[in-house]
Amino acid sequence: MVRVKDPQHPELAEMTLTDVMAALSDPIRIGLVRLLSDGHERGWGELRTPVSKSTLSHHLRVLRAAGLTRTRQEGTRCYVVLRREDLHARFPGLLDAVLTAADSEDVGNQVGLATGRPPT
Amino acid sequence: MVRVKDPQHPELAEMTLTDVMAALSDPIRIGLVRLLSDGHERGWGELRTPVSKSTLSHHLRVLRAAGLTRTRQEGTRCYVVLRREDLHARFPGLLDAVLTAADSEDVGNQVGLATGRPPT
DNA sequence: TTCGATGTTCTACGAACATCGAACAAGAGG
DNA sequence: CCTCTTGTTCGATGTTCGTAGAACATCGAA
Numbered sequence: 001m002v003r004v005k006d007p008q009h010p011e012l013a014e015m016t017l018t019d020v021m022a023a024l025s026d027p028i029r030i031g032l033v034r035l036l037s038d039g040h041e042r043g044w045g046e047l048r049t050p051v052s053k054s055t056l057s058h059h060l061r062v063l064r065a066a067g068l069t070r071t072r073q074e075g076t077r078c079y080v081v082l083r084r085e086d087l088h089a090r091f092p093g094l095l096d097a098v099l100t101a102a103d104s105e106d107v108g109n110q111v112g113l114a115t116g117r118p119p120t
Numbered sequence: 121m122v123r124v125k126d127p128q129h130p131e132l133a134e135m136t137l138t139d140v141m142a143a144l145s146d147p148i149r150i151g152l153v154r155l156l157s158d159g160h161e162r163g164w165g166e167l168r169t170p171v172s173k174s175t176l177s178h179h180l181r182v183l184r185a186a187g188l189t190r191t192r193q194e195g196t197r198c199y200v201v202l203r204r205e206d207l208h209a210r211f212p213g214l215l216d217a218v219l220t221a222a223d224s225e226d227v228g229n230q231v232g233l234a235t236g237r238p239p240t
Numbered sequence: 241t242t243c244g245a246t247g248t249t250c251t252a253c254g255a256a257c258a259t260c261g262a263a264c265a266a267g268a269g270g
Numbered sequence: 271c272c273t274c275t276t277g278t279t280c281g282a283t284g285t286t287c288g289t290a291g292a293a294c295a296t297c298g299a300a
Binding site for chain 1: 138141142144150210212213217220222224225227
Binding site for chain 4: 148
């Protein structure tokens with residue numbers, strides 16, 4: 001049994017439009033992409049979503065499989081970053097258009113960062 | 121029983137990004153959009169797809185419900201046209217980016233026009 | 241009015257998906 | 271070693287989706 005430990009990121013040429021579109025048809029995943037749109041790498045723990053960790057893991061896997069994000073593992077922690085350049089090279093303008101649209105109607109606003117302190 | 125005969129096209133403000141993305145995550149529907157991307161109005165009968173007419177009707181309904189297309193009925197015939205201006209006003213650049221991407225990998229090439237045509 | 245062409249709707253079904261909790265694996269730190 | 275944290279994977283479940291066929295509605299034409 002091969003432990004699929006490889007994050008299996010698709011190459012540029014392996015990305016398909018339908019996969020990307022499907023990945024971006026979920027509010028949570030759009031929220032995650034918006035969160036990552038500043039280009040900063042984020043740790044799993046920073047991500048605040050209204051879903052359980054297993055579901056979050058699933059969504060992050062979908063994003064990764066579609067080629068939207070890149071995942072890096074460091075110890076027990078995982079970090080994720082948006083593949084802006086790759087996306088732009090493969091589907092010019094698509095990501096920007098989606099981000100603009102997502103901002104305009106605030107899609108995935110339920111997804112946030114853990115930057116805020118624990119409420120006193 | 122109210123016959124919902126109205127094609128129910130969403131207003132500009134009623135379009136949602138997730139609906140549009142979901143509508144465009146299917147190869148057949150992308151093919152239809154590509155076919156309509158020249159701005160010409162097309163009749164149902166001109167559309168050649170590898171699916172049954174009920175399924176085609178379903179796909180056209182999804183596109184219409186997402187606000188991507190506008191349907192007009194004339195007699196027993198129906199005509200469909202892409203809502204380019206509306207799309208551009210609501211989600212600037214999105215449609216163009218998708219069309220460019222779709223062209224680059226020839227998504228939905230199974231959808232075509234009734235080239236040959238008039239049977240006698 | 242009867243027939244044929246054109247779409248829509250109903251119903252059904254398998255596949256895919258979103259979701260969760262529980263069990264599991266791998267490091268980090270005592 | 272043991273324990274805690276972090277993330278993955280594995281069922282299980284309910285929902286949505288894509289698909290087709292049959293029945294129905296509508297209009298034009300004979």
